[in-house]
Amino acid sequence: MTSLIQTAVELGLISSLTVLSLYLSYTMLNVCDLSTDGAFTMGAAVGAVVTLSGHPFLALPVAMLAGMTSGFVTALLQTKMGVDSLLAGITVNTALYSVNIAVMGKSSLLNLNSADSIFSYASDLMDGSLLDPYARLVAIVLIVILVMICIVAFLRTRLGLAVRATGDNPDMVRSSSINTVAITITGLCLSNSLTALSGCLLAQYNKSANIDIGTGMLTIALASLLIGRLFFRNKGVGHGVVGAVIGAIFFRLVYTMALRLNMPAFMLKLVSSVIVILAISGPYFLSKMRKKGGDNA
Amino acid sequence: MLKLQSVDKTFGKGTVNEKKALSNINLDVKKGDFISIIGSNGAGKSTLLNAISGVFGVDSGSIILDGVDITRVSEHKRASVIGRLFQDPMKGSAPSMSIEDNLYLASGKRGWFSHMTGADRKEFRERLSLLGMGLEDRMKHPVGLLSGGQRQALTLLMATYNIPKLLLLDEHTAALDPATAEKVLAITRDVIEKNNITCLMITHNMQSALDLGNRTIMMNDGEIIYDVEGDKRAATTVEDLLQLFKDKAGEKLTNDRMLLS
Ligand SMILES: Nc1ncnc2c1ncn2[C@@H]1O[C@H](COP(=O)(O)OP(=O)(O)O)[C@@H](O)[C@H]1O
Numbered sequence: 001m002t003s004l005i006q007t008a009v010e011l012g013l014i015s016s017l018t019v020l021s022l023y024l025s026y027t028m029l030n031v032c033d034l035s036t037d038g039a040f041t042m043g044a045a046v047g048a049v050v051t052l053s054g055h056p057f058l059a060l061p062v063a064m065l066a067g068m069t070s071g072f073v074t075a076l077l078q079t080k081m082g083v084d085s086l087l088a089g090i091t092v093n094t095a096l097y098s099v100n101i102a103v104m105g106k107s108s109l110l111n112l113n114s115a116d117s118i119f120s121y122a123s124d125l126m127d128g129s130l131l132d133p134y135a136r137l138v139a140i141v142l143i144v145i146l147v148m149i150c151i152v153a154f155l156r157t158r159l160g161l162a163v164r165a166t167g168d169n170p171d172m173v174r175s176s177s178i179n180t181v182a183i184t185i186t187g188l189c190l191s192n193s194l195t196a197l198s199g200c201l202l203a204q205y206n207k208s209a210n211i212d213i214g215t216g217m218l219t220i221a222l223a224s225l226l227i228g229r230l231f232f233r234n235k236g237v238g239h240g241v242v243g244a245v246i247g248a249i250f251f252r253l254v255y256t257m258a259l260r261l262n263m264p265a266f267m268l269k270l271v272s273s274v275i276v277i278l279a280i281s282g283p284y285f286l287s288k289m290r291k292k293g294g295d296n297a
Numbered sequence: 298m299l300k301l302q303s304v305d306k307t308f309g310k311g312t313v314n315e316k317k318a319l320s321n322i323n324l325d326v327k328k329g330d331f332i333s334i335i336g337s338n339g340a341g342k343s344t345l346l347n348a349i350s351g352v353f354g355v356d357s358g359s360i361i362l363d364g365v366d367i368t369r370v371s372e373h374k375r376a377s378v379i380g381r382l383f384q385d386p387m388k389g390s391a392p393s394m395s396i397e398d399n400l401y402l403a404s405g406k407r408g409w410f411s412h413m414t415g416a417d418r419k420e421f422r423e424r425l426s427l428l429g430m431g432l433e434d435r436m437k438h439p440v441g442l443l444s445g446g447q448r449q450a451l452t453l454l455m456a457t458y459n460i461p462k463l464l465l466l467d468e469h470t471a472a473l474d475p476a477t478a479e480k481v482l483a484i485t486r487d488v489i490e491k492n493n494i495t496c497l498m499i500t501h502n503m504q505s506a507l508d509l510g511n512r513t514i515m516m517n518d519g520e521i522i523y524d525v526e527g528d529k530r531a532a533t534t535v536e537d538l539l540q541l542f543k544d545k546a547g548e549k550l551t552n553d554r555m556l557l558s
């Protein structure tokens with residue numbers, strides 16, 4: 001049971017990087033980036049190829065760079081080429097399917113069983129020590145904490161403030177000297193690099209990458225993000241970032257429990273969709289009810 | 298310092314909604330001028346300010362700021378030297394960000410990757426206290442919690458944090474209650490006089506159009522129909538303005554929000 005929980009926490013932490021990516025694009029920049037699934041798979045595919053070539057650590061930044069490129073294209077389409085923001089995401093997502101198969105050498109599955117990964121390094125490093133059974137967890141925790149610190153620090157820079165303002169009040173930014181195009185590009189590049197990192201880590205963790213690894217990630221991450229929001233309502237970015245990670249872990253734990261209660265695994269995507277719908281339309285109906293109550297009073 | 302030469306702007310050209318909003322506008326604004334702009338609804342006052350700030354391109358004519366032709370310069374590039382305030386107090390600041398975050402963004406201090414320092418906060422506190430609205434004690438509060446008047450005062454501080462070459466105010470007190478509007482107007486006058494800012498201010502308040510600034514422009518149907526300054530302006534009353542408008546435009550000056558006193 002403890003190992004079951006540990007696995008859930010590990011998977012939750014890995015997906016928390018995608019949740020943090022959405023925290024940047026969806027919560028901060030107010031862009032719904034529909035290329036998330038493809039970018040996740042791209043991170044896994046690129047990461048797997050580099051890992052297989054014997055460079056598991058290099059795989060992380062290379063995957064991030066690949067994600068960044070995909071984010072750049074999505075951003076360019078919607079800021080410079082007149083493509084609607086949602087359509088930009090969908091088309092990039094579709095294109096990435098071909099790109100990812102090509103990256104994986106015309107195959108839809110890459111096996112990393114025989115390759116070293118950051119997790120096998122972590123296990124070797126902590127071999128025989130007290131941390132031995134937690135080697136993978138420790139590795140992931142370190143990475144997630146590092147990313148959290150970077151995001152909070154970024155959101156407090158002037159550039160980060162500009163990203164937040166662009167999502168918060170586009171009118172204001174448009175009438176200021178801030179270049180919204182550059183800000184949107186920056187935001188989507190950063191967020192997609194995190195999505196890809198998330199995918200790369202999952203590939204190394206699962207010791208395999210397949211073309212469907214990212215399917216449904218957007219909805220799952222969105223569900224986690226919205227759950228995380230319940231923990232810290234309307235607080236600063238520090239709380240928001242912690243909330244996103246907690247939401248991701250919480251989501252995975254609940255899912256694991258549901259599996260234990262005999263929910264079939266294929267239900268994951270339905271459940272995450274329902275959570276997203278509830279989390280978005282719940283407050284909507286509540287505010288409508290309140291308004292009605294106010295009218296009657 | 299600001300020159301508009303034969304500026305024309307027509308909206309919806311070739312459609313049934315075609316509307317000539319600016320018609321052969323010539324305007325020469327001197328450095329330090331504080332010009333109030335009055336006119337009926339739809340006279341083209343906002344369109345004039347929008348053309349200067351680059352919200353849209355003009356059909357013909359040129360706009361020259363400090364000797365540089367900015368007719369084709371993008372809106373955000375112009376914004377680095379032109380400050381703007383709108384009627385809606387919600388438009389000028391980011392509601393879920395704190396007062397100090399909004400100020401830090403507006404201050405344009407140092408590089409894009411710099412963080413706010415204690416010295417910055419001290420400076421913000423001083424500048425905020427000059428507004429006399431108690432905002433200096435709420436620097437970590439989200440701007441969304443402020444009242445309309447507080448938010449408009451903050452926007453004014455943000456727009457003038459680095460003294461702009463030109464400040465454009467579009468009925469920026471029209472959405473506020475009379476007492477608050479008075480207060481924000483007093484702050485506006487203060488900031489402009491202290492820093493000798495060149496300013497164009499659209500107002501629906503005939504009295505403040507004459508009280509504030511050194512020059513008054515009257516617009517009707519996309520044209521500047523009257524332009525007065527100096528002694529002649531000093532001797533003008535609100536009644537004179539209304540009569541003048543009637544003579545020149547052939548109809549009464551009407552504005553939903555018009556205040557005669
Ligand atoms: N973006 C726009 N598109 C179409 N018509 C516009 C636009 N902006 C202003 N107009 C029209 O131009 C005329 C002048 O408007 P405006 O400058 O806003 O008047 P005001 O003097 O009341 O500020 C009005 O008839 C208005 O309907």
Ligand SMILES: [Mg+2]
Binds near residue numbers: 342343344
């Ligand atoms: Mg107007």
